[in-house]
Amino acid sequence: MVDFFIKVGRSGLEYSSALGRSGLFLFHSVFGLMLNLKGLRLLVHQLYKVGVLSLVIIVVSGLFIGMVLALQGYSILVDYGSEQAVGQMVALTLVRELGPVVAALLFAGRAGSALTAEIGLMKATEQLSSMEMMGVDPLKRVIAPRLWAGFITMPILAAIFSAVGVFGGLLVGVDWLGVYEGSFWANMQSSVDFKEDVLNGMIKSIVFGVVCSWIAVFQGYDSEPTSEGISIATTKTVVYSSLSVLGLDFLLTAVMFG
Amino acid sequence: MYQRSIEITVGVFMLLGFIALSFLALQVSGLSMDSQKDTYKIYAQFDDLGGLSVRGRVSLAGVTIGRVSAISLDKEVYSALVEMEIFQDVDSLSADSVASIQTAGLLGEKYVSLSVGGDEEVLVDGDTIFDTQSALNLEKIIGAFASGDISL
Amino acid sequence: MIIDRPMDRDKLLDSYIKITGLNFARGHRAIFNGANLNIPRGKVTAIMGPSGIGKTTLLRLIGGQIKPDSGEILLNGRDVTKFKRRELFDARKKIGMLFQSGALFTDLSVYENVAFPLRAHTKLPEDMIRDIVLMKLHAVGLRGARDLMPSELSGGMTRRVALARTIALDPELILYDEPFAGQDPIAMGVLVQLIRLLNDALGLTSVLVSHDITESLSICDHAIIIADGQVIGEGAPSELRKSESPLVKQFLNGLPDGPVPFHFPATNYRTDLLG
Ligand SMILES: Nc1ncnc2c1ncn2[C@@H]1O[C@H](COP(=O)(O)OP(=O)(O)OP(=O)(O)O)[C@@H](O)[C@H]1O
Ligand SMILES: [Mg+2]
Numbered sequence: 001m002v003d004f005f006i007k008v009g010r011s012g013l014e015y016s017s018a019l020g021r022s023g024l025f026l027f028h029s030v031f032g033l034m035l036n037l038k039g040l041r042l043l044v045h046q047l048y049k050v051g052v053l054s055l056v057i058i059v060v061s062g063l064f065i066g067m068v069l070a071l072q073g074y075s076i077l078v079d080y081g082s083e084q085a086v087g088q089m090v091a092l093t094l095v096r097e098l099g100p101v102v103a104a105l106l107f108a109g110r111a112g113s114a115l116t117a118e119i120g121l122m123k124a125t126e127q128l129s130s131m132e133m134m135g136v137d138p139l140k141r142v143i144a145p146r147l148w149a150g151f152i153t154m155p156i157l158a159a160i161f162s163a164v165g166v167f168g169g170l171l172v173g174v175d176w177l178g179v180y181e182g183s184f185w186a187n188m189q190s191s192v193d194f195k196e197d198v199l200n201g202m203i204k205s206i207v208f209g210v211v212c213s214w215i216a217v218f219q220g221y222d223s224e225p226t227s228e229g230i231s232i233a234t235t236k237t238v239v240y241s242s243l244s245v246l247g248l249d250f251l252l253t254a255v256m257f258g
Numbered sequence: 259m260y261q262r263s264i265e266i267t268v269g270v271f272m273l274l275g276f277i278a279l280s281f282l283a284l285q286v287s288g289l290s291m292d293s294q295k296d297t298y299k300i301y302a303q304f305d306d307l308g309g310l311s312v313r314g315r316v317s318l319a320g321v322t323i324g325r326v327s328a329i330s331l332d333k334e335v336y337s338a339l340v341e342m343e344i345f346q347d348v349d350s351l352s353a354d355s356v357a358s359i360q361t362a363g364l365l366g367e368k369y370v371s372l373s374v375g376g377d378e379e380v381l382v383d384g385d386t387i388f389d390t391q392s393a394l395n396l397e398k399i400i401g402a403f404a405s406g407d408i409s410l
Numbered sequence: 411m412i413i414d415r416p417m418d419r420d421k422l423l424d425s426y427i428k429i430t431g432l433n434f435a436r437g438h439r440a441i442f443n444g445a446n447l448n449i450p451r452g453k454v455t456a457i458m459g460p461s462g463i464g465k466t467t468l469l470r471l472i473g474g475q476i477k478p479d480s481g482e483i484l485l486n487g488r489d490v491t492k493f494k495r496r497e498l499f500d501a502r503k504k505i506g507m508l509f510q511s512g513a514l515f516t517d518l519s520v521y522e523n524v525a526f527p528l529r530a531h532t533k534l535p536e537d538m539i540r541d542i543v544l545m546k547l548h549a550v551g552l553r554g555a556r557d558l559m560p561s562e563l564s565g566g567m568t569r570r571v572a573l574a575r576t577i578a579l580d581p582e583l584i585l586y587d588e589p590f591a592g593q594d595p596i597a598m599g600v601l602v603q604l605i606r607l608l609n610d611a612l613g614l615t616s617v618l619v620s621h622d623i624t625e626s627l628s629i630c631d632h633a634i635i636i637a638d639g640q641v642i643g644e645g646a647p648s649e650l651r652k653s654e655s656p657l658v659k660q661f662l663n664g665l666p667d668g669p670v671p672f673h674f675p676a677t678n679y680r681t682d683l684l685g
Binding site: 038121122125126127129130131132133134135136137141 | 470473475499500501502503505506507509510511513514515516526527529530531572579
């Protein structure tokens with residue numbers, strides 16, 4: 001019994017110390033971005049690795065999700081004779097929920113895990129240590145550009161995801177199932193509001209971007225410098241990011257649309 | 259050279275993001291540059307809105323010419339007062355225009371449909387349309403049908 | 411605070427690093443308990459000791475990467491353990507450390523690895539950086555390998571590139587962790603000469619961690635032997651060879667049995683095997 005409490009207490013302490021460490025870490029790295037040409041170069045390089053390389057999976061998934069939404073929406077709406085509302089349904093679902101959430105989940109799996117593994121390996125092979133010993137702060141040089149690249153990339157990916165999804169909905173709804181194109185757009189436009197829906201969706205994706213990138217780089221930086229440690233850290237990145245995204249999405253939805 | 263091509267693709271990537279956001283803004287949410295342009299307000303009173311809501315479309319001959327900007331209850335006559343913003347370039351709505359609430363499809367969204375009359379005079383900012391038709395209320399029709407007031 | 415007695419000051423003048431009462435434990439295992447040592451300025455000092463005794467740890471302590479549980483580590487008269495983050499990074503610009511594993515940046519080419527500290531800390535124009543990088547690579551015999559990636563290098567080459575990177579900024583103090591491991595006799599001879607040359611020509615202070623007793627003793631001016639968390643012998647190579655201490659004798663002669671255990675602390679072999 002006492003053992004149990006000691007265990008709970010110890011793991012509680014461990015969690016809060018990890019949280020504290022990661023908070024400090026976030027603080028140092030967010031403000032550690034070098035605002036000069038060299039810093040910009042590093043950032044661009046990471047934008048390429050984190051953003052551009054995630055583009056294919058985002059576009060393909062967005063297209064399919066939009067198409068599936070249109071197909072399902074149509075088969076339900078057609079019973080009520082309001083199949084022209086399919087555009088509205090696809091757009092609202094994507095812009096408010098699926099765009100930010102699925103893009104964040106894909107980001108965690110594609111870019112987040114890669115970031116963790118890369119940083120973890122740099123730690124295990126003493127690259128971070130040797131950088132430190134050269135008087136170069138790895139938080140500034142390695143972590144900050146990756147973190148900021150994640151912050152910037154996430155809303156872009158979410159916007160692309162939603163846009164491609166709407167296009168997929170158009171393909172299935174209009175070209176395949178024959179919904180009249182004029183009412184497809186008109187319905188959508190009259191029910192989707194820029195501020196309420198599009199901007200709130202963007203805010204969601206910004207929050208997700210911060211959380212996912214933070215988790216990914218911190219897990220890498222804090223990993224045990226062994227191959228097992230790196231594999232554990234990578235798994236943690238995907239699990240923690242996904243859970244945080246889903247939990248935060250509920251909270252944000254309750255605040256924004258509730 | 260390598261660095262250069264990375265820079266270019268990253269630039270294209272950011273541009274794509276911008277295009278996607280513009281698409282969401284303009285095409286999906288219908289935030290048009292001209293909705294920012296001048297509009298004038300006209301009012302209409304209805305007995306029953308039947309589910310018309312703010313941001314609903316106002317159309318003339320099927321073309322969107324404005325949107326519903328506010329809905330309130332006129333306490334004196336107990337009817338609904340609908341405020342509509344009409345695009346400035348649609349400036350020749352005759353004063354005896356008729357406003358009716360219609361449904362897109364059987365259960366679709368409600369919108370205000372205007373049809374113009376023959377009056378020389380035109381509606382200007384602040385005018386009210388008196389000749390209105392309320393929403394077709396499906397429940398009332400079904401109720402009337404069930405009680406035998408209407409027969410097929 | 412440190413230089414309050416004249417006698418200490420005299421000693422301080424000729425020691426670049428002065429460690430007193432160093433205590434450090436990993437978990438429950440004490441790596442250092444109360445070790446004291448001096449590293450003289452402008453000389454090559456070899457630190458020797460059995461594997462796993464804490465030589466790498468000592469270098470990390472000197473570089474301020476880990477903090478001791480107690481004790482002072484004076485670097486040029488200033489206590490490393492009390493440095494703020496900022497001061498530490500500034501101090502490290504004057505320290506070069508060659509890691510045991512080399513620790514090259516795997517996403518940069520050999521050339522860029524050596525150029526890294528130059529780009530980070532100087533505003534030299536590109537053609538000067540190029541000259542310096544090629545000079546340093548030439549010194550370790552790898553000028554021709556400049557365009558290779560670290561994954562294309564052998565273990566010994568990796569370490570030589572790392573050495574070139576370490577000396578790129580001409581630091582005041584160089585800490586070499588096992589520079590000879592994995593080198594063929596020719597490369598080894600060149601490295602020995604190089605370390606000696608750098609030290610004498612540039613007036614640096616060098617600290618060399620190695621298992622290779624003959625090589626180390628042949629190039630160092632001062633040697634320190636650690637075992638059991640303590641310094642067990644210290645002095646010029648010739649003095650150490652004449653030492654009567656059984657610990658030092660055992661280590662220098664490479665005898666498996668003696669006061670210094672070959673085995674990591676463990677339970678009795680027999681009972682362990684018999685379960
Ligand atoms: N990160 C760590 N966590 C826990 N213990 C460690 C860690 N790093 C090293 N140790 C322990 O500290 C001791 C000293 O390690 P160190 O790397 O300093 O040895 P060393 O003298 O350099 O050995 P070698 O000559 O084999 O390189 C080792 O016994 C090791 O078990
Ligand atoms: Mg070692």
